[in-house]
Amino acid sequence: MGALGQQIVTYGGREYGFITNGRGVINAVPFFDTAEFADPATNWAIPSKSLEVRAVLLHHWAGWYGPRLTETATASQEFDQLVACARDHRTRFGIGPGYNLIAFPSGRVWAVGRHGTHRAHTKGREVKSMRPWNEVGRGACVAGNLSEEPMTQRLAQAVRTMVAEVMSWPGVIPDVAVHEHGLTPTVNSAGTKYSQATECPGRALSAWRAQGGLTMPNTQATPDDPAWKQYQPGPVSYEPEPLQEVWRQGYRVGRAHQARDDHDALMGLVPGLLEAVRSPRDAEATPPIGILRQMGMAS
Numbered sequence: 001m002g003a004l005g006q007q008i009v010t011y012g013g014r015e016y017g018f019i020t021n022g023r024g025v026i027n028a029v030p031f032f033d034t035a036e037f038a039d040p041a042t043n044w045a046i047p048s049k050s051l052e053v054r055a056v057l058l059h060h061w062a063g064w065y066g067p068r069l070t071e072t073a074t075a076s077q078e079f080d081q082l083v084a085c086a087r088d089h090r091t092r093f094g095i096g097p098g099y100n101l102i103a104f105p106s107g108r109v110w111a112v113g114r115h116g117t118h119r120a121h122t123k124g125r126e127v128k129s130m131r132p133w134n135e136v137g138r139g140a141c142v143a144g145n146l147s148e149e150p151m152t153q154r155l156a157q158a159v160r161t162m163v164a165e166v167m168s169w170p171g172v173i174p175d176v177a178v179h180e181h182g183l184t185p186t187v188n189s190a191g192t193k194y195s196q197a198t199e200c201p202g203r204a205l206s207a208w209r210a211q212g213g214l215t216m217p218n219t220q221a222t223p224d225d226p227a228w229k230q231y232q233p234g235p236v237s238y239e240p241e242p243l244q245e246v247w248r249q250g251y252r253v254g255r256a257h258q259a260r261d262d263h264d265a266l267m268g269l270v271p272g273l274l275e276a277v278r279s280p281r282d283a284e285a286t287p288p289i290g291i292l293r294q295m296g297m298a299s
Contacts, residue, residue, distance in 0.1 A: 007108075009079040016079075025101070025109045025165050026075075028082065032097065033114050037086045039094040044117045051171040052136050054129060056163050056178045057122050058209075059099060059141040060201040061085070069143065071105045071154055078104045081143065082112060093120035099139035101162045107154035109161050113139065115169050123196065124186035133184065138166045146202025156213055159205070163214065178214065180206055 005020045018026050038044055065084035069077055082102060089096030098120030100113040113119050118132070121139030125132055140162035142155060163178055179185070181200040187193050199206075 007075050009076040011076065011079055011083065021165075023109075023161050023165055025111050025161065027111045028079070029111050029114050032082075032086050032112050037090050037096045038117075039090075042094055044095055046116050046118060046135055048116070050135075051116055052129070052131075053138055053166065053169060053172040053176060054126050054136040055133075055138075055176060055184070056166045057133065057137040057139050057181055057184055058159070058178065058201045058205065059121055059139055059181045060146045060205060061141065061143050062145050062147070062200060062202070064144060068149075069105060071107070071152065073104060073106050075106075075108060078106065078108060078110070078143070082110060086112070089120055095120055097141075098134075099141040101138075101140045101165060102143055103141070103155065103158035103162055104143045105152060105155055107158050109158050109165070111165070115171075122181060122184060122186075124184075124188060124194065127185050127187050127193070130187065130189075130191065133186065137179075137184075138169070140166060142201060142205060146205040147199060149202075149204065151204040151208040151213070155205075156208060156216070160214060160216070180209065182206075 005024075007018045007020055007026045009016050009018070016031065018028050018031070020026050032038075065081040065088065066077075069081070082097065085102070086096035089098045095113075095118070097112045100115065100119060101109055101111055103109045115138070119134050119139055121141070122133040122137055126136050129136055140159070142159065166172070167176065182196050182198045184196050185193070186196055
């Protein structure tokens with residue numbers, strides 16, 4: 001791993017410096033870990049005794065928060081879009097960015113969501129623990145639309161870096177999984193399995209992973225080396241893994257179970273929400289109201 005360093009960006013006419021860790025991950029968490037980007041009326045913290053990482057969940061933006069950026073984008077251009085993403089998620093979900101890590105075509109990886117806080121990236125619950133994915137999953141996102149844009153060598157290295165970064169965090173279980181968002185095994189509060197009903201993180205990323213992309217070693221190639229050439233994923237396919245029939249069928253038919261899940265999740269949260277009104281900063285008693293915002297049930 002490389003040495004610690006600093007990434008300088010210009011935003012709003014000011015310069016900001018962010019520390020990079022040994023993997024080169026740029027730590028922008030302190031910038032976003034403020035009331036501007038998280039509803040202060042909600043306790044987003046996950047109690048330390050409940051801190052557990054059961055999966056890394058791969059996402060893409062499915063678009064851009066500004067002009068499409070390429071491998072030649074500057075860190076300041078990327079930061080502009082990170083802030084736009086954070087503001088969008090703050091408005092829609094109560095906290096932003098909803099992910100923990102975001103990678104760009106340049107190969108830069110930004111840490112944006114504090115480990116140990118409830119985020120806003122994946123609906124539903126993890127099958128074994130029955131806890132919300134936004135508590136026990138860590139969102140690793142690629143900027144852009146990987147159903148229309150290609151997977152490149154730099155993006156490939158960035159995705160592997162994001163997974164390795166999460167694996168180093170406290171609370172990761174020994175058999176931690178890596179799921180593509182659309183193929184994430186999910187249940188509602190009643191334990192009913194349903195599909196995420198999305199092709200996120202994009203067909204190109206999914207094809208790259210299916211060809212063993214996550215297991216390839218990162219290189220130290222420079223941009224002039226052949227290793228940086230655009231990755232050609234070949235015939236694009238995006239089919240669910242052979243789990244259970246309910247997931248395969250759910251993936252194909254869309255959000256068949258979502259209405260019931262929304263209702264069940266809402267009913268299950270009502271007691272906690274009442275407690276949240278009485279003691280909004282009680283980490284042990286307060287389920288984040290952001291869960292409801294993700295379902296479009298709260299403003």
